[in-house]
Amino acid sequence: MxxxxxxxxxxxxxxxxxxxxxxxxxxxxxxxxxxxxxxxxxxxxxxxxxxxxxxxxxxxxxxxxxxxxxxxxxPLFAVDRVIAGRLAVVFTTATTLVTVVVAGPLAAGPGLLMIAVAVVVLVRARACRDRLRSQIAALEGHGGQ
CATH class of the missing domain: 1.10.287 (Helix Hairpins)
Structure with a gap:
């Protein structure tokens, strides 16, 4: 050991x-x-x-x-990526909602596309974080044997 x-x-x-x-x-x-x-x-x-x-x-x-x-x-475990993904989702959703209220529903197209991109970024960030956490768990599990 x-x-x-x-x-x-x-x-x-x-x-x-x-x-x-x-x-x-x-x-x-x-x-x-x-x-x-x-x-x-x-x-x-x-x-x-x-x-x-x-x-x-x-x-x-x-x-x-x-x-x-x-x-x-x-930050450890790609936490910064997850936070950035959350900020992107929140801000693009808020911007799209304001755009729809001000300019009408036809103006929502670009915003919906940006929301989709932000959600993909968030999902990938969470996957990266989860992958790092599982690697740590595996390494710590082998180190204790």
Missing amino acids: TEEPGYRPEQLIRPVSRGLLAAGIAGFTGSALIATLWATEPASLPTRTRWAFAGLIVVGLAWAALAAWTLWRR
């Missing part, structure tokens, strides 16, 4: 995804630009525009927060 685990940390801790890093930078930049635009408007904006700006700022900051958390914590 040995005290060393049968796996190495680099097998469990993925390098930070460039796509997630790009989404975080884009989210933060977009939020900062929208907030700056909103703050420098000479007159009061219509209610719909204020809600849209606030929503876009929240979405951008959520992606930036996920990227920052991923850089800081280096």
Whole structure:
């Protein structure tokens, strides 16, 4: 018997995804630009525009927060992928619903396509996480024998 685990940390801790890093930078930049635009408007904006700006700022900051958390914590078991998939599903669904309310049901086509893509991303992320967890369980089961 040995005290060393049968796996190495680099097998469990993925390098930070460039796509997630790009989404975080884009989210933060977009939020900062929208907030700056909103703050420098000479007159009061219509209610719909204020809600849209606030929503876009929240979405951008959520992606930036996920990227920052991923850089800081280096999450195990592809948890960052699952969280990113959930954010994608929630934000595309919300955007599609708002689009349908504002522009009518014919405008839902692109949003429904994006929701389908986001769901596929989430399903693949969960499968990756589950695969990693089962590998750990198998390695820990063999290491204890």
